[in-house]
Amino acid sequence: MSEQGKQAGASTAELGEPIAYLALKEGTPVYDRTGERVGVLEHVVADEPTDIFEGLIVHTLPLPGRHLFADADQIAALHERGVLLSVDRDELHDPSQKSTRQTNPSNPVDSPLQARLRRAWDWISGQL
Numbered sequence: 001m002s003e004q005g006k007q008a009g010a011s012t013a014e015l016g017e018p019i020a021y022l023a024l025k026e027g028t029p030v031y032d033r034t035g036e037r038v039g040v041l042e043h044v045v046a047d048e049p050t051d052i053f054e055g056l057i058v059h060t061l062p063l064p065g066r067h068l069f070a071d072a073d074q075i076a077a078l079h080e081r082g083v084l085l086s087v088d089r090d091e092l093h094d095p096s097q098k099s100t101r102q103t104n105p106s107n108p109v110d111s112p113l114q115a116r117l118r119r120a121w122d123w124i125s126g127q128l
Contacts, residue, residue, distance in 0.1 A: 011035075012077065012079065012084070014081070014082075015077075015079035015080065015081045015082035015084070016079050016080030016081045016082075017079065017080050018077060018078060018079055019078050019079060019080055020078070021044055021046060021053040021078060022044075023078075023080075024041055024044055024056075024078060024083070025041070026040075026041055026042065026043070027040050027041065028040060028041040028081065028082060028083060029041075029081070029082045029083070030056070030058045030070070030082070030083045030085065031082055031083065031084050031085065032085050032087065032088050032089050033076065033084070033085055033086055033087055033088060034088070036089075037061060038058060038060060038061065038068075038085065038089045038092075039058045039059050039060040039061045039065060039068075040058070040059050040061070041056055041057075041058065041059075041083060042056075042057040042058060042059040042067060043056070043057040043120075043123055044056055044057075045057060045069070045116060045119055045120050045123065053072050054071070054072055054116045054119065055069055055070050055071045055072045055074070055075070055116055055120065056069070056070045056075065056083065057069055057070075057095075057120055057123065057124060058070055058092065060089070066094075067095065067096070067120075067124050068089070068092035068093060068094060068095075069092060069093040069094070069095045069116070069117055069120040070083075070085055070087075070092050070093075071093065071113060071116060072116075073086075074086055074087045074091065074092065093113075093117055093120075095117045095118075095120040095121035095124060096121060096124070
């Protein structure tokens with residue numbers, strides 16, 4: 001984390017030990033790459049049968065906020081008391097956007113990101 005990020009938000013020392021995605025708890029603070037608090041963890045998106053971590057649904061602040069999806073490769077570190085993203089808030093995905101949920105007619109197979117966004121949206125909308 002940059003010095004500016006350390007001054008603006010949480011340092012990795014304050015966030016505790018690194019943990020696996022299975023140990024993350026709802027309500028865990030989520031910080032962008034500069035250390036600014038973006039929101040809190042709402043839900044871990046994973047393919048449980050294959051034990052593949054796909055990303056996180058973040059409930060943004062200030063409340064009532066909205067739900068955004070952080071893809072696994074947008075996450076820098078998972079800690080006991082916080083998640084550090086490798087991107088800024090505006091680079092997170094909005095799973096409710098119809099353009100991300102529609103498949104290309106010439107290619108009916110979703111990309112891996114589209115499939116993860118679809119699962120995130122299904123969870124948010126109560127379909128899972």
